[in-house]
Amino acid sequence: xxxxxxxxxxxxxxxxxxxxxxxxxxxxxxxxxxxxxxxxxxxxxxxxxxxxxxxxxxxxxxxxxxxxxxxxxxxxxxxxxxxxxxxxxxxxxxxxxxxxxxxxxxxxxxxxxxxxxxxxxxxxxxxxxxxxxxxxxxxxxxxxxxxxxxxxxxxxxxxxxxxxxxxxxxxxxxxxxxxxxxxxxxxxxxxxxxxxxxxxxxxxxxxxxxxxxxxxxxxxxxxxxxxxxxxxxxxxxxxxxxxxxxxxxxxxxxxxxxxxxxxxxxxxxxxxxxxxxxxxxxxxxxxxxxxxxxxxxxxxxxxxxxxxxxxxxxxxxxxxxxxxxxxxxxxxxxxxxxxxxxxxxxxxxxxxxxxxxxxxxxxxxxxxxxxxxxxxxxxxxxxxxxxxxxxxxxxxxxxxxxxxxxxxxxxxxxxxxxxxxxxxxxxxxxxxxxxxxxxxxxxxxxxxxxxxxxxxxxxxxxxxxxxxxxxxxxxxxxxxxxxxxxxxxxxxxxxxxxxxxxx
Ligand code: FAD
Numbered sequence: 001x002x003x004x005x006x007x008x009x010x011x012x013x014x015x016x017x018x019x020x021x022x023x024x025x026x027x028x029x030x031x032x033x034x035x036x037x038x039x040x041x042x043x044x045x046x047x048x049x050x051x052x053x054x055x056x057x058x059x060x061x062x063x064x065x066x067x068x069x070x071x072x073x074x075x076x077x078x079x080x081x082x083x084x085x086x087x088x089x090x091x092x093x094x095x096x097x098x099x100x101x102x103x104x105x106x107x108x109x110x111x112x113x114x115x116x117x118x119x120x121x122x123x124x125x126x127x128x129x130x131x132x133x134x135x136x137x138x139x140x141x142x143x144x145x146x147x148x149x150x151x152x153x154x155x156x157x158x159x160x161x162x163x164x165x166x167x168x169x170x171x172x173x174x175x176x177x178x179x180x181x182x183x184x185x186x187x188x189x190x191x192x193x194x195x196x197x198x199x200x201x202x203x204x205x206x207x208x209x210x211x212x213x214x215x216x217x218x219x220x221x222x223x224x225x226x227x228x229x230x231x232x233x234x235x236x237x238x239x240x241x242x243x244x245x246x247x248x249x250x251x252x253x254x255x256x257x258x259x260x261x262x263x264x265x266x267x268x269x270x271x272x273x274x275x276x277x278x279x280x281x282x283x284x285x286x287x288x289x290x291x292x293x294x295x296x297x298x299x300x301x302x303x304x305x306x307x308x309x310x311x312x313x314x315x316x317x318x319x320x321x322x323x324x325x326x327x328x329x330x331x332x333x334x335x336x337x338x339x340x341x342x343x344x345x346x347x348x349x350x351x352x353x354x355x356x357x358x359x360x361x362x363x364x365x366x367x368x369x370x371x372x373x374x375x376x377x378x379x380x381x382x383x384x385x386x387x388x389x390x391x392x393x394x395x396x397x398x399x400x401x402x403x404x405x406x407x408x409x410x411x412x413x414x415x416x417x418x419x420x421x422x423x424x425x426x427x428x429x430x431x432x433x434x435x436x437x438x439x440x441x442x443x444x445x446x447x448x449x450x451x452x453x454x455x456x457x458x459x460x461x462x463x464x465x466x467x468x469x470x471x472x473x474x475x476x477x478x479x480x481x482x483x484x485x486x487x488x489x490x491x492x493x494x495x496x497x498x499x500x501x502x503x
Contacts, residue, residue, distance in 0.1 A: 001062040001122045001205055005069070005115065005129040006104070007137075008161060010089040011232045012096050014195035014275025016160035017128040021064045022199030024126070063205040065122050066097055069115070070108040070218065073140065079398035080223040081367035083215055085230045089273050090212055092231030100201040103209035112143040119153045122207070127153060130160035130272075133313050134405045135320030162310045163192055163276060166317035169310075176318045178420040180311050187307040188300075192284075195277040225367035227401050228267060235268035239279060243286045248295040250302045257370040257444040263302070264368070266402035269309065280306065312410035315420050322409055324390065326418035330499035334418070336388035345482050346381055347395055349449070352481035354460050355435035356380045358448040365448065367401035372438050378415030379429040383492040384483055389416035417496065425496035428489050436461045451478040 002021045009015050068090060075083070094104040107114045115127055127148055132141070141157070148155045159165040169186045170176055177183040215222050228234070242263040246253070253261030268274045283303055290296040319327060326334075345351050349360035359373030369377070374396075381392045389412040396412070397403045413419025439445055442457035452460050455474055459466065464481040471480060 001124040002064050003115065003118060003122065003124045003127040004064050004066050005111070005127055006066060006093070007129060008132055008270070009130045009272035009275075010068075010086070010093050011273050011275060012093065013198040013232065014278045015130070015198070015272075016196055017130045017156070017158040018064065018066075018199055019196035020156065020158060021126075021128045022203035024061045025063050025203040026200075027061065062125070064102075064199060064203055065105060065118075065124065065205040065207050066093075066102065067105045067107065067115075067118060068093075069111045070106070070213065071111055071140070072108075073110070073136070075218060077136075077397065078220070079400070079403065080215065080220040081225050081227045081399060081401040082403060083218055083220045084223050084227045085267055085367075085401045086271060087212060087215060087218075088227075088230035089271050092233070092273070094209060094212065096232075097204065097209075100204055101206055102201075102204035103207050105207060106210045106212055108213070111140060112147040115144055116147050116151045116153065119148070119151065122205070125154060127155045129155075129157050131157050131165075132161070133166065133317045135316075135323065138320075161272060161276065162313050163187070163280070164190060164310060166314045169314070176314055177311070178315075180308065180421045183311045183314075184304050184307050187310060188303065192280050193277055195275055195281055223367060225363075225365055225399070225401075227367045228264065230267075230271070230273060232273050235265065235274035236278075238264050238268065239274065239282050243282045247283065247286050247302050248290060248298050251294070251298040254301070255372045256438050257372055258439065258447075262370065266404070266407075267368070270402050270404045276306070308410075309404075309407060311420075312406040315410060316406040322413065322419075323405060326416075327413050327420050328418050328422065330418075330496070331501045332499050334388075334499040335495060337386040339385065339387060342385045342482055343381075343387055343391055345479075346377070346385060346387070346392075350479050351380065351483075352463065352479040353380065353384075353431045353485075354442070354445045354449055354452055354463055354478070355439060356431050358439075358445040361448040363396070363399050367399060369400070370444075372434075373444075374411055375415060376429055376431060376434050378412055379423070380431055382412075382416040383428045384431070384485060384488040386488070386492055386495055389413060389418065426493060428492055430485060430489075432461055432464060432485070449478065451476045 002024065004018050004021050009017070012018060090104065097104050105118065107118065118124070119127060132138070145155060164187060166176070169183055171182070242265070246261040246263065249259070249261045253259040265274065265279065269276065269279070280303070283299055287296055287299045290299055315327070316322060346356070346360065349357035349364070351357055355373070356377050359369050359377045362373065363369045378389070378392055381387050382389050393408055393412045396408055400408070410419060414422045417423050417425035435442070435445065440457065442452065442460045445460055446453045455476060459474060463471070464485060468480065
């Protein structure tokens with residue numbers, strides 16, 4: 001037997017480690033029963049050796065037992081919307097296995113003790129998994145490897161969540177890139193493997209899995225947010241819809257939150273309910289079908305967003321400390337403000353800046369926020385309020401279903417001007433002009449801020465420039481602006497200049 005340990009890969013199709021395990025199971029059977037496994041081999045890109053493990057990593061075999069482990073160390077950092085999505089995705093995955101005469105084993109505890117125990121119980125001679133790149137995950141995986149070694153169980157781990165492994169896209173000196181454009185050009189030009197096939201029924205072990213816990217049993221309240229449907233089928237639907245329309249308008253429309261021109265695949269990619277090769281393959285097909293140059297460039301723009309995800313994964317891999325530290329330290333350190341009342345207003349979507357409040361309320365309602373809004377609210381927190389990006393990161397981590405350590409950290413440090421290839425500190429978003437440009441009719445704002453539904457878009461975009469009497473004359477409970485943007489802009493510039501040591 002072999003164990004496949006599902007982690008951030010809650011799917012059966014286009015799953016590299018699972019495909020490799022099925023392949024090994026296939027090769028273990030008599031010749032006449034084998035299927036064409038060599039085809040799959042040829043899809044492995046040359047810069048990624050694939051299996052990395054113990055000497056027996058490739059020779060072990062037998063049917064595959066799929067396993068998922070609820071790890072308290074991971075749950076300690078989770079938020080309820082993410083746990084909701086994960087439980088739903090697991091229920092979908094379990095169904096997939098059950099329909100094929102197998103099941104998903106569900107356990108709870110430290111993987112470094114659960115996996116050796118399961119290997120013994122199921123007489124498994126190999127455990128396979130797909131790699132994860134955060135510092136915490138790598139530390140856990142090192143402990144798991146050690147525990148399996150001690151029990152003489154082989155193991156193999158695979159690069160699956162991203163196309164190009166950390167260290168494979170570097171400057172000519174071999175250093176990781178800190179400027180995205182150079183990274184993207186190399187990423188774009190590398191060959192991309194095709195999706196891996198899902199395992200055949202007869203490669204899967206006939207086992208009985210345990211029950212999935214409820215969200216309460218895992219220690220979480222059910223989320224108040226309406227978390228999007230989880231699982232591979234839902235992710236595929238989103239991908240198909242996007243590739244039929246939005247992808248061809250992406251470059252022009254992606255910054256406008258009401259134009260429905262983004263894929264909404266971030267949570268699926270975070271939990272791996274869809275494989276990156278499958279997503280890329282659909283975008284490549286869209287590229288072929290694009291009717292003109294603008295549409296083709298739009299598809300390429302979307303592909304570049306997929307490579308931002310890999311860029312930040314590499315940044316996190318080489319700099320695990322960015323989870324809590326600035327990537328870029330200013331000589332004198334940044335003196336962030338400590339202002340619990342302003343932080344609370346930001347979290348509640350009660351700042352009196354309509355576009356900011358709409359974004360923060362979308363987060364609470366949908367466990368998601370459009371990218372343009374993430375940039376606006378993050379700029380507002382770190383520049384207008386001059387509050388430490390880590391406060392914002394923690395809030396997003398709790399409420400976003402798609403929270404991903406690498407991307408969330410990359411996004412926050414970009415907005416705070418402390419990250420790789422970050423927004424320069426002197427470029428400070430004006431929340432009013434951002435609202436006017438990207439939500440001219442205030443349609444997005446009115447969706448999430450009901451107090452402003454009866455108010456003219458022009459007045460909404462001028463809200464902080466109106467006099468208190470003018471605002472009082474408009475019948476609404478919407479709050480007064482908590483700060484003056486122009487004053488805070490100057491204060492933010494001073495804060496960064498002091499941090500740089502400028503006179
Ligand atoms: P699309 O525009 O359809 O993009 C497709 C995919 O590309 C996304 O699903 C995502 O996987 C990737 N992607 C797109 N933009 C980025 C980006 N700037 N950086 C990295 N990957 C990107 N993304 C997350 O996946 N998880 C997070 O926790 C997260 N936190 C963020 C925090 C801040 C402050 C900012 C500014 C951005 C953050 N992002 C995060 C990036 C981006 O906002 C989301 O990926 C995107 O809004 C998700 O919606 P979508 O799937 O419709 O995106």
